[in-house]
Amino acid sequence: MKQLYRHGRQDEDEEHTMDPIHQFTIKPIADLHPFGIDASFTNASLFMVIVVLSAAALMLLGTSSRALVPGRLQSMAEIAYEFVASTVRMAGGHDGMRFFPFVFTLFLFVLFCNVIGLVPYTFSVTSQIAVTGALALLVIGIVIVYGLLQNGTRFLKLFVPSGVPFALLPFLVPIEIISFLARPVTLSVRLFANMLAGHITLKVMGGFVVSLLGAGAFAIVAPLPFAMTILLAAFELFVAVLQAYVFAILTCVYLNDAIHPGH
């Protein structure tokens, strides 16, 4: 049934050229079912591997010469390192640096997913709610596990704002709990929705160009959506980088709660 459904999708590729949702379709490349689990290598998997390879190439090939005076690639690797390090240190202080490798990996992964996804005919991994949701749950999971291991019950002070009159606590504690529970949702949906909306907008604008060119005399206004597509592409590049940064800095802020609970 699943196979049929996927094959059906591929057969309909021609009809989907103008469909803005079609770019998010998962297409299997190799069917893998170890232990009866569906671990098929899909286009999403392919681009995850491409992302990891590109990020590793930047960080490993770029620093392979260990030059005292860095070249371009090494400069980029060092800038990425120092940028994330300063972000982690700013949000989490010195103790926050133990999460630096995690935050760095997260930032680099999301950044490369977002930016590579902007290249035409590629697949945007971060436009899948499963991916962003899993990353957000990983962050919150680390916050809860580390917070409880490190601080024990003092971690629960996170839900009790200090310096607040006792009478207000019955109202504030539920609000704090709800805001904590909303974190994985907002963290994942923010990234997912930004990527999804950006790609749909680009596709719709690009589709306008094609439709107008095929619409006789209306072809004369086709440059308008074309110019818009160029502007949007630049804007989407900005959003791609910004959302990776937002994801990383919010991760730092949440991790800081685990390190230093209590406001």
Place this chain on the structure above:
Amino acid sequence: MPGSGHGETAFPPFDPVNFTPMLIWLSLSFGLLYLLMSKIALPRVESILHTRANKITNDIAEANAFRARSEEAAAAHDRAIAGAKAKALALAQETQARLNAETEANRLALEAELNARLAASETQILAMKAKAMGNVEAIASKAAAAIVLRITGKPAGQEAIATAIATIKA
């Protein structure tokens, strides 16, 4: 979703069928990236930055040491120049003082000699004057005798002439 022929799960990101393989490959790729970053890349970048910071600190310290040494050398040089200048000045002053003293001595000696000569000359003049004055008296008495002889026709007494001259001289 227009034109889709497969019904229930239309929107691919929300299709649970895709979740399992995606999450498996996400954990594999993210885990691999985490291992590569935390075990290799980040320690390497850290060591690069550390080495560079050390190198810069050392170079700055070395440069500061060199600067201190050059400043010291410049100060020593200045001191040497000042010393030499003072020495030269002292020497010049000493020489000038010595020359002044010599000149003064010469001048004094010359003055003394000249004074002595002047005094000798004056004495000589006085002597000559006295001698001349003596002669004048003799000439005057002779002349007076001659005048008296011419006028009176008889010689005048020597005592009278001498008395007359003495009266005139007085």
